[in-house]
Amino acid sequence: xxxxxxxxxxxxxxxxxxxxxxxxxxxxxxxxxxxxxxxxxxxxxxxxxxxxxxxxxxxxxxxxxxxxxxxxxxxxxxxxxxxxxxxxxxxxxxxxxxxxxxxxxxxxxxxxxxxxxxxxxxxxxxxxxxxxxxxxxxxxxxxxxxxxxxxxxxxxxxxxxxxxxxxxxxxxxxxxxxxxxxxxxxxxxxxxxxxxxxxxxxxxxxxxxxxxxxxxxxxxxxxxxxxxxxxxxxxxxxxxxxxxxxxxxxxxxxxxxxxxxxxxxxxxxxxxxxxxxxxxxxxxxxxxxxxxxxxxxxxxxxxxxxxxxxxxxxxxxxxxxxxxxxxxxxxxxxxxxxxxxxxxxxxxxxxxxxxxxxxxxxxxxxxxxxxxxxxxxxxxxxxxxxxxxxxxxxxxxxxxxxxxxxxxxxxxxxxxxxxxxxxxxxxxxxxxxxxxxxxxxxxxxxxxxxxxxxxxxxxxxxxxxxxxxxxxxxxxxxxxxxxxxxxxxxxxxxxxxxxxxxxxxxxxxx
Amino acid sequence: xxxxxxxxxxxxxxxxxxxxxxxxxxxxxxxxxxxxxxxxxxxxxxxxxxxxxxxxxxxxxxxxxxxxxxxxxxxxxxxxxxxxxxxxxxxxxxxxxxxxxxxxxxxxxxxxxxxxxxxxxxxxxxxxxxxxxxxxxxxxxxxxxxxxxxxxxxxxxxxxxxxxxxxxxxxxxxxxxxxxxxxxxxxxxxxxxxxxxxxxxxxxxxxxxxxxxxxxxxxxxxxxxxxxxxxxxxxxxxxxxxxxxxxxxxxxxxxxxxxxxxxxxxxxxxxxxxxxxxxxxxxxxxxxxxxxxxxxxxxxxxxxxxxxxxxxxxxxxxxxxxxxx
Numbered sequence: 001x002x003x004x005x006x007x008x009x010x011x012x013x014x015x016x017x018x019x020x021x022x023x024x025x026x027x028x029x030x031x032x033x034x035x036x037x038x039x040x041x042x043x044x045x046x047x048x049x050x051x052x053x054x055x056x057x058x059x060x061x062x063x064x065x066x067x068x069x070x071x072x073x074x075x076x077x078x079x080x081x082x083x084x085x086x087x088x089x090x091x092x093x094x095x096x097x098x099x100x101x102x103x104x105x106x107x108x109x110x111x112x113x114x115x116x117x118x119x120x121x122x123x124x125x126x127x128x129x130x131x132x133x134x135x136x137x138x139x140x141x142x143x144x145x146x147x148x149x150x151x152x153x154x155x156x157x158x159x160x161x162x163x164x165x166x167x168x169x170x171x172x173x174x175x176x177x178x179x180x181x182x183x184x185x186x187x188x189x190x191x192x193x194x195x196x197x198x199x200x201x202x203x204x205x206x207x208x209x210x211x212x213x214x215x216x217x218x219x220x221x222x223x224x225x226x227x228x229x230x231x232x233x234x235x236x237x238x239x240x241x242x243x244x245x246x247x248x249x250x251x252x253x254x255x256x257x258x259x260x261x262x263x264x265x266x267x268x269x270x271x272x273x274x275x276x277x278x279x280x281x282x283x284x285x286x287x288x289x290x291x292x293x294x295x296x297x298x299x300x301x302x303x304x305x306x307x308x309x310x311x312x313x314x315x316x317x318x319x320x321x322x323x324x325x326x327x328x329x330x331x332x333x334x335x336x337x338x339x340x341x342x343x344x345x346x347x348x349x350x351x352x353x354x355x356x357x358x359x360x361x362x363x364x365x366x367x368x369x370x371x372x373x374x375x376x377x378x379x380x381x382x383x384x385x386x387x388x389x390x391x392x393x394x395x396x397x398x399x400x401x402x403x404x405x406x407x408x409x410x411x412x413x414x415x416x417x418x419x420x421x422x423x424x425x426x427x428x429x430x431x432x433x434x435x436x437x438x439x440x441x442x443x444x445x446x447x448x449x450x451x452x453x454x455x456x457x458x459x460x461x462x463x464x465x466x467x468x469x470x471x472x473x474x475x476x477x478x479x480x481x482x483x484x485x486x487x488x489x490x491x492x493x494x495x496x497x498x499x500x501x502x503x504x505x506x507x508x509x510x
Numbered sequence: 511x512x513x514x515x516x517x518x519x520x521x522x523x524x525x526x527x528x529x530x531x532x533x534x535x536x537x538x539x540x541x542x543x544x545x546x547x548x549x550x551x552x553x554x555x556x557x558x559x560x561x562x563x564x565x566x567x568x569x570x571x572x573x574x575x576x577x578x579x580x581x582x583x584x585x586x587x588x589x590x591x592x593x594x595x596x597x598x599x600x601x602x603x604x605x606x607x608x609x610x611x612x613x614x615x616x617x618x619x620x621x622x623x624x625x626x627x628x629x630x631x632x633x634x635x636x637x638x639x640x641x642x643x644x645x646x647x648x649x650x651x652x653x654x655x656x657x658x659x660x661x662x663x664x665x666x667x668x669x670x671x672x673x674x675x676x677x678x679x680x681x682x683x684x685x686x687x688x689x690x691x692x693x694x695x696x697x698x699x700x701x702x703x704x705x706x707x708x709x710x711x712x713x714x715x716x717x718x719x720x721x722x723x724x725x726x727x728x729x730x731x732x733x734x735x736x737x738x739x740x741x742x743x744x745x746x747x748x749x750x751x752x753x754x755x756x757x758x759x760x761x762x763x764x765x766x767x768x769x770x771x772x773x774x775x776x777x778x779x780x781x782x783x784x785x786x787x788x789x790x791x792x793x794x795x796x797x798x799x800x801x802x803x804x805x806x807x808x809x810x811x812x813x814x815x816x817x818x819x820x821x822x823x824x825x826x827x828x829x830x831x832x833x834x835x
Contacts, residue, residue: 407594410561413581414588415608416659422582425611429598 005329009387013362014222020365021215031216044220047196050111051179054118058175059168061119062126064263069127070134072260073249080264081127082498087271088124089441089494091448092184093465094487095121097472098274099189101281101484109191117185120274122175123267129174133167135249173232181225181355183451184465188472197221198357198451205361206455215365218358225355275491282484293481297489303470303479305460308486311467314381315447315490318463322385322446323439329386330393330438337394338401356388360455380456381463385446392445393438400434440501444494464490511571511662511695512536513558518567520553520719527553528564529719537662540689540696542710544703546742550719551699552591555665558697560584571663582611587661591668593652595640601627601651602636608659626654629688646677653685663695670705682708703743715739718827731759738825746796755824760784762818763797765804768811771795773804787812 021031034040069081087095099117100108107113161168183198190196195203197217205214252260285292297308304311363384367374374380408430412422450465457466464486471483513535520528528550535541543551556562558569560581569576576584595604602623609622627633630650635643643651649669656664669685670678686709689696700706706713707727715722715730723735734740737748737755747758765771765785774794775786783803788794789812797812804810 405594407590408596410556410559410581411588411590411594411596411655412607412611413561414559414584414586415611415655416582416585417607417611418582419580421611425607426596430596432598 005325009363009383010359013359013366016365017215017218017358017362020211021219024212031212031219034213034216035220040217040220043195043197043200043217044224046194047180047198047224050114050118050194050196051176051182054115054122054179054182055172055176057115058119058122058126059172061267062123062171063130065123065267066127066131066134068252068260068263070131071249072252072256074251074260074264080268083268083271084127085124086495086498087120088122089444089448089498090121090275091450091465091490091494092121092182093188093450093468094278094448094491094494095274096185096188097468097483097487098278099185100472100480102274102277109189109193111194113189114182114185114194117189118175118179118182120271121185122178123271125174125178126171129171130164130167134164137163170232173228177225177228177232180228181221181357183355183357187469197224198355201357201361202451202454205364211365214361218361221355221358278484278491279488282481282488285481293478293485294488296478296482297485301471301479301482303474303482304462304467306462308464308467308471308482311462311464311486312489314461315464315493318381318385318453319443319447319449321379321382322389322449323442325382325386326389326393326442326446327435327439330390330397330442331435333390334394334397334401334438337398356449356451357455359384359387360452363452363456374456376458378461381453381461382446384452384456385449386442388449388452389442389445392441396438396441397434400431404430436501440497443497447493447497448490512573513663513695513697514568514570514573515554515558516568516570518554518557518569519565520550520557520562521565527719528557531567531716531719531721533714533721533724535695535697537695538693540694540698540709540711542706542713543697543699543716544706544710544713545701545716545722547701549716551701551716552667554716555588555667555697555699559586559588559665561588585659585661585663587656587659587664589649589652589656589664589666589669592672593648595643595648595652595655597640599640600636601632601638601640601643604640604651605636605655605658607655612659622658622660626658627651629657629692630654631684645672646681649673649681653688657692661694663697664689666696666698668699668701670700670702685709715742717742722825733820734822736823736825740822750824753824753826755822757820757822758795758814759818759820760796761798762815763795764813764815765797765799765810766813769809771810771812773806773808773810776803776806778803 023029065084069077069084090098095117099113099120103113103116180196181198182196183202186194186196186199187202190199197220201214201217201221204210204217280289282293283289283291297312300307363374363380367380374383404427408426409422412426413419417425447463448465449463450469453463454466454469457463462470468483468486468490471479471486515531515533518528518531519526531550531554533541543554545551553562557564560569560576560579560583564577567577571584595601596607599607605623605626606619609619614622623636624633627636630653632647632650632654635647635651640648640651649672653666653669666685670681673681682705688694689709696709698706698709700709710727712724712726713730714724715735717738723730723739725733730739730743734743734745734757737750737757740748740755740757745757745759747760747763749756765773765787769790771787771789773785774788775784776799777784781800783799785797785799785803786794787797787810795812
């Protein structure tokens with residue numbers, strides 16, 4: 001079932017892109033002209049170096065926090081851990097808009113804005129990937145190094161970095177991938193000056209209707225992304241060896257206390273800055289503050305064919321449907337991945353690497369004609385979003401499935417529970433937590449999905465991210481205000497979903 | 511319930527883990543399955559519980575063939591190594607699981623939980639989260655959970671394996687008292703000779719998936735089946751001569767004032783002192799001293815009680831395909 005879904009909704013659009021880029025009037029015509037154009041080279045170079053710079057900055061920003069959270073326990077640590085993850089589930093367009101609100105004029109649409117937004121967005125990856133690995137390292141290693149005569153600097157150089165190397169490389173490749181295929185941030189903060197492969201595909205396809213150029217760029221993008229995915233897959237396998245002994249972490253003492261609290265408080269403050277600026281900006285009306293922008297969400301606007309409120313409803317419906325589809329595809333797939341079925345993991349991760357814009361573009365090419373004309377179908381947006389969300393479902397479920405204790409079903413069986421009963425009373429409740437996380441993640445990804453949705457959403461059925469984009473594309477303070485207000489609504493929605501899933505978690509785990 | 515294992519074979523990926531094992535346990539009997547790790551003990555236990563299917567052979571209960579009866583219909587309890595408690599349920603909910611799936615009323619379930627918790631001496635823990643239990647407590651709750659459906663036969667897989675020291679000794683004593691009180695038929699897997707001797711009416715020694723010997727502890731100690739068994743039980747006074755071996759039990763070797771040997775080691779083990787002496791001909795012997803033991807380096811005489819000397823076959827691993835020892 002997951003395979004059939006992937007074949008129709010991923011392989012076919014990809015094939016359509018291939019066909020469009022390589023075949024002209026029924027004969028093979030390689031798009032060398034597009035690939036060798038100087039504009040293409042410039043765009044590719046910018047895509048590469050902004051991703052590299054973003055990755056380096058993200059590592060620098062995330063490592064201190066990863067250290068503090070991984071090696072020490074202190075009051076409010078779990079709150080900080082949750083808070084750090086929030087930017088990651090925030091829709092890219094919301095993050096981009098928040099930085100528009102935060103940064104002063106002149107800086108707001110610059111390379112710095114792009115880099116900062118990428119760091120904000122991806123710090124969670126570093127904290128999670130490196131932090132989890134770091135927490136699993138036996139701290140007696142550092143004690144041993146100290147007794148062998150290594151000073152603090154030596155210990156960092158000869159122990160910390162070599163030990164963390166696989167985690168650092170893995171986190172770096174994930175961040176690089178996200179920044180390489182970043183769309184919402186670049187489109188909003190890059191303005192017309194900065195363009196990456198991802199935004200250029202969109203520009204060529206949606207603005208200039210040059211589908212061949214767009215398809216050729218998509219191929220280039222796919223090749224680059226595939227290379228990164230292969231490398232990161234290698235790195236991740238090396239991570240598998242490290243297991244945590246499950247020791248309690250100490251409270252920081254002495255000078256370390258200042259370092260830990262300083263790092264945590266600074267990081268939290270910086271992470272909160274952009275969302276707070278966003279909320280303030282959404283409330284600013286003229287020289288004062290008010291709820292006017294929120295009230296205007298119920299009014300007709302020339303920016304959309306419907307009221308912004310309709311976009312909110314659309315988003316809720318589409319994202320719910322997308323989450324259901326993603327779970328239906330992702331759960332069996334996660335079981336297959338957990339069983340170690342070869343190739344399934346890589347196959348399912350393809351949509352993640354293929355980038356949202358490419359998927360949207362592929363949908364546009366593949367499903368515009370019979371046998372499957374979805375252009376005016378309500379299903380096209382949920383399908384595209386589900387495709388983007390499925391890898392997240394698999395990724396979040398598979399480790400939990402792998403970590404299951406095989407003796408628990410056995411214990412239930414010898415106590416007299418039938419197989420059905422074992423599933424109902426032992427296996428399912430134990431999976432409640434990861435399932436809730438997967439569902440929430442799928443919904444959050446779908447509701448904030450922008451790159452694919454902007455291609456396939458019909459003009460009279462915009463989602464919130466699409467509506468925000470349309471508002472930002474129009475001049476005038478009111479349009480900016482509406483965009484800010486919609487961002488706040490979307491942010492609140494994602495936060496609520498995250499909190500509700502946390503609640504389910506708390507009940508499911510105890 | 512008389513439990514019969516009839517020529518049980520278990521092969522996994524072409525390796526024989528259990529090889530033609532047969533024995534019988536009568537109602538109320540307690541059998542310890544003893545062997546080094548990898549001998550197939552746990553696999554055999556899973557076959558009895560119904561969690562693993564034998565490749566061939568039968569499991570019978572009072573003559574009735576259980577081999578194809580799934581675990582949940584066998585009514586045989588199993589206590590897992592490291593407890594394996596359900597992390598999503600409280601202590602009481604864990605213990606109530608069996609009675610609940612058996613369809614007992616809520617009141618009956620509660621009565622069973624109270625009874626089982628009282629049996630293991632943890633009546634006050636019902637509302638606790640299983641993650642708050644200590645290792646010893648978790649093991650007791652696992653026992654209570656297995657007892658709550660009132661099985662006639664109870665299997666235990668290294669129940670004391672994760673515990674150490676006095677706690678281990680105490681739980682071992684408690685288990686023995688409990689088994690006797692409830693008149694349970696028990697199959698108990700362990701790699702610890704002391705635990706097997708303490709908890710088993712009979713001990714089955716498993717070696718490479720095969721039964722090396724089944725006997726009561728005293729019988730095993732007096733007449734080990736071969737020199738491997740003797741060594742496994744901890745006897746070191748074993749001398750091979752061709753396909754025969756002579757085993758001299760340490761408790762039949764006594765030292766006294768005199769000459770002929772030197773004490774090379776003296777370790778107190780509770781009320782006795784275990785001695786290692788080197789005779790003037792160079793041969794070393796284990797001995798036991800009850801009273802004031804001589805110090806290391808002391809010159810002593812050695813006396814051997816001939817009833818403690820047995821001649822046994824020398825064991826050779828003929829079957830090279832046998833699993834690792």
